[in-house]
Amino acid sequence: MSAKTVPPPLIQDRKFVVPLLCGPGPCAYWPSVTEALAKPVITPNCDEFYNVLDDIRAGLQYVFQTKSKLVLAMSGAGHSGMEAVISNLVAPGETLLVASRGMWDQRAIIIANRLGIKTEITSVPSNTTFSMEQLESELKRTRPEAMFITFGDSSTGTIQNIERLGDICHKYGALLLVDTVVSLIGVEFLMDEWGVDAVFSATQKAFSGPAGIAPVAFSALAEEKINNRKHEPSFYFDIKLLANQWNCYGDTRTYHHTLCPPMLWALRCCLQEIVKETLPVSWARHASSTAYFHQRLQEYSIELFVPKPEERLNTVTTVMLPEGYDHLEFHNYMREKHNILVLEGRGPTLGKAIRVGIMGVNATKEVADKVADALADSIQALKK
Template sequence: MSCHKLTVPPPKIVDREFVKPLLCGPGPSDVWPSVAQALTKPILSPICDELFKASDDIRAGLQYVFQTRSNLVLALSGSGHTGMETIISNLVGPGETLLIASRGIWDQRAFIMANRYGIKTETVTIPMDMTFTPAQLEPALKKYRPTALFITHGDSSTGTVQNLEGLGDLCHKYGTLLLVDTVVSLVAVPFFMDEWGVDAVYTSTQKAFSGPAGISPVAFSARAEQKIKTRKHDPPFYFDIKLLAQQWNCYGNTRAYHHTISPPLFWALRCCLQEISKETLPATWARHAASTAYFHKRLRENTFGFLIPKPEDRLATVTTVVLPKGYDYLEFVKYMRAKHNILIFAGLGPTAGKALRVGIMGVNSTIKVVDAVVDAMVDTLVALKKSSL
């Protein structure tokens, strides 16, 4: 091999200093202090007893945060999008119908994904600043008798939270599975998988979990499991829940190797679940509700508006904030980072140019962070006044 010459020289990869901003966008959010330690736990083989035991801890923690007694609970080795693609490709076969409840950008992603698998898609659309009533969904369920309904619980593009109570029963009446995205809601907002009849749900670690992205919890009901067992199609290998259930020992009898799980992310997720279990769900829900109520009160006092008209539709984690007339949203976001080193986002998809997206969640769901963010927003409002009006 010595006859070969390198044609591409080694690059000079130089470290650049930066001061971490306060992460108050729709995600990722800041992480638990304990996560740093978890990330640097020793690397182990995925087929060691130590990781087997830790994976049992993770599954118990996930049953708690999803509030489910289902055994088919595990974490995918990928971003939140793998959760979406996994539940769709495992549960809906080519030629079958997926009904999509559309009010933001993530349901559009579900639409794009489903079409790639030859799944028939039907959509019920409402204005992006609203949430669904059962009466808006029932006619389509009745008409299409879809294999599944896809709906987001929290929507980070619009800042709404969907009431899911009763939706499971409604879906099951028409033989439809209920698939729910809780990426930006779980742990911050009450969610009861079993009680609400949710058949498949996924979330991600970089929002209210306050962990790093890259490992995505997912859970399936007995109904969904039955569909997986009897389906006639195969999803992509990497997303196949049949195989992943064996790796994660969901049935207590296998530890079959499927792929190499990332140890740092594995330990980090376990650490987040440890923190959440210690705080308890009722306490974290109450903390998010209190911080957000205080945040909204301070926004109102300072001439900021809300994109979402009904207070009960507003998401506890991500608030879509309307600026007074004449302000430019991207300029506002840039100034917040440049002057205050606070990262907030402008609108996305249907809310682009119409709102800021400010995230108060996870470890940042505190009165102190809310005050820092609102004080900076008020300063930015003053600073940009002349240039914009």
């Protein structure tokens, strides 16, 4: 080989000690998902392929609680859902009102601005949520084409009530776009009943699957805007083209890009598990195990970042990091001593809180007990 060529590198075998996954995601898989990831490569164009897509779309209609036809999954992490929802529904020069209380709505602002969309921002302190009065008066003031809001926010550990928000948005001619990445499956969410126009989620949270595929759904109003829009979103995120690939209308088996078979099988398997458990049982399991976790923390006098119980998210808890503690040292101790993964705060909770997910297959009282005991031990052990 000449001196100009690149020699083959040594790619070693690597070991990874799997901790108990109790951060804000990624979550542990359903055991059946591990098997599903090894299912055969499914090739485009055959009936088997479209049957899998149909199964996924039916499962997604159930988890989003929507009868809309325009339901599919983006090839990409949750961010691809965010970008698809924003870029298909708000044109450059139009206005997106962003209700901001954490890190994910900040991402929405960045994405929108890069697309040439104007953003208006309304905020609340990051350990609280919005009143409908505040959101309505901002809609009245800014008259946006759409409002973006995060339902469950993993950076703050809050859950936003949005039950009446669809009607309020529609009164001012705005579409309602909702991030359910860390909340879907763990918290009741009713797309049609609440008048949500576009929603995206991700599979590595309460779905208990791998990251890399992002469910999205659009209402009839959103579909109308997509079908009549004058702007072209990027090719990869174009929902009109993807709707044809996913055969949303039953007669459009058109190639767009190559979908990832293991991700399709994994998502389909998560949906089968969720259907088996049923949503109400899953919502109740998340609510009771997280409430139990909070009670255990209270017994240890460990404080939470979100003061009002009704504003606390049932999947991810933001636990106050006591004064003088280093979040990385805390993270490392939890991992090394207890083999439990919890994560540092992000955005407004960086350096202030530790984020704990009692979520997906790990939403159980046994896991809550283990994590509460390990947190208490770590606080004691790392006292300066």
